[in-house]
Amino acid sequence: MKAQDKNTGITKTFDSYEAQLVTLYPNELIDFLGGLEPLKRINIFGHRIIFVMMEMLKSTQVHKLSVDETKDIISNDLMERDGRFVSLQDIRMEEIEKRRLLESGKKLAVIEESYFADNFSMFQMIIPTKALNDNGNIKVKDNSVFHEQLKILKALGNHTVKSNVGEEYLITNFIETPIFNKGQNYIRFYISKATAKMLLNNIDGYSKVYRSILFSTPSTMPLNVYLYLKKKLGKMNGGNIKIQKFIDDLSLASHYSKKSKLTVFLDGIQKKLNEIGNISFGYKIVEDSIVFSLYETNNAAVIEYQSIDDYRGKNALKYIKKSRKLNDKQMVYIEAKMKEYGYEKMSTVTRSRLDVNIVGADYLKWFVDKCIELNL
Structure with missing residues (x-):
């Protein structure tokens, strides 16, 4: 993957980055976040947040109101929904209840805010801390480890967003307005469409992380x-x-x-x-x-x-050949046994204590006899 430096116009190749987190993110995302130095401030808990953000954008439907629906909600105090008339207050209460259920940590949520910061569209992401701890399997001292990383992520990825209506611009960051409360079971924040697009475009590269x-x-x-x-x-x-x-x-x-x-x-x-x-x-x-x-x-x-068994087996064969002074012909039987049974079983033979002076044909004879003794 290649990324172009906006200031110099020079295209950087993947090999341009050689430092700490070089292979964690593709170049385009590294540049978006401000380069390598800022990335060094992100610890394992921050990387989990970014990983879950990508998973959410990849797998969770983004809910958004249509333009017509938005106009109806703004202009009318009473409207028809699903075959019934409801007031604007009813709609608000329903949305509050939906939000409450999402924030209770029952599921991940990505919600597009139609109006944010004077008509700048943003996605709100609600992440249960349980999702950041592998469904509760990973223990952390408390949720403040994620709160601290939110402050760092808030300072990265500075970019400008144009308003939906008019010529206004918003200067924002990788995440915006992080919200948390110690002891609660979720974190939430906003991201711009530019951040969402950057993450979605780089999911494939990041998903290779084990x-x-x-x-x-x-x-x-x-x-x-x-x-x-x-x-x-x-x-x-x-x-x-x-x-x-x-x-x-x-x-x-x-x-x-x-x-x-x-x-x-x-x-x-x-x-x-x-x-x-x-x-x-x-x-x-x-x-x-x-x-x-x-x-x-x-x-x-x-x-x-x-496999680890193959790796150890090959190393064992190299060691036996060199230390026991065997030629290629003498190694045929030993290699066949290693291939048939694998290193784990054959280690009972290869690791047996034996005088270092037993080499060549004498070692091969001993090896054959040992295999017969152990029914190998």
Whole structure:
């Protein structure tokens, strides 16, 4: 995807952005929100709000009155609706009751306001906090984590909206007039048609974010590393990244340049992605680089990468061939067994304690005998 800088007229490619949240949003949306620096203020709770906003716009019908209906409501105190005459006051009370039900958190709501800020059409979004916590499965200390992010989202995406009638203009932001009350079960705010259009145009790119990572961690870091590696190495299922570039791109603290600190960090992210991601990674630190290998986890619904069992099996075969000094012909039987039973079962053989001096034909004989002993 490409986006054009309004000030310079220069078209930016996706690779123009290399920092923290580079793959989370397409260029057009990054530019709309003000660039990379403002995005760094959005934490995991803010990203959940944006994700749910996109889900709402994608799946929820936008309710709007027709021009004729609006004129009737404005000009008449009594009108026919659904075969009955109702007063304007009745209509107002019905709308208030509908709004009350929506705000009670029973469902997500997107409502187009026909008149807002002197005739500037806006969408009001009502989001139950339960939706931001994966139907209550994710625990937060209190709803203030979302209230704080509303303030940040309110400061992003500055743009101008023309009025529906006349030549008036409204300066607005990504969201407008956020409303919340501590202890209540929803948040609500307005968005312009420009914001709604921007989100709708970028749903496909954002939907590639693996949902469980966004809703199963209190930190953006597993999400950032996941997206970073998927963009950098996803097509090849692996590759090398310089340690300093990895640190700079993900805005990590400088102490991660120490390999001992970096190892602890990568082990933690790897473990988390194994639990909640559709892909995770194996890695090896070699001099000033990290060698990554991506693999599919047990959480994946669609096979895009080699499975974690395949990944471990291939690594085990490489290690056996090198450490036991086997040639290609001697490896045929071992590779066939690994393919037939998989790493998990064959690990009872490959991880058995055995003198390091047993190599070549002697190792192959031992391997065959061990398989027979274990009925493999």
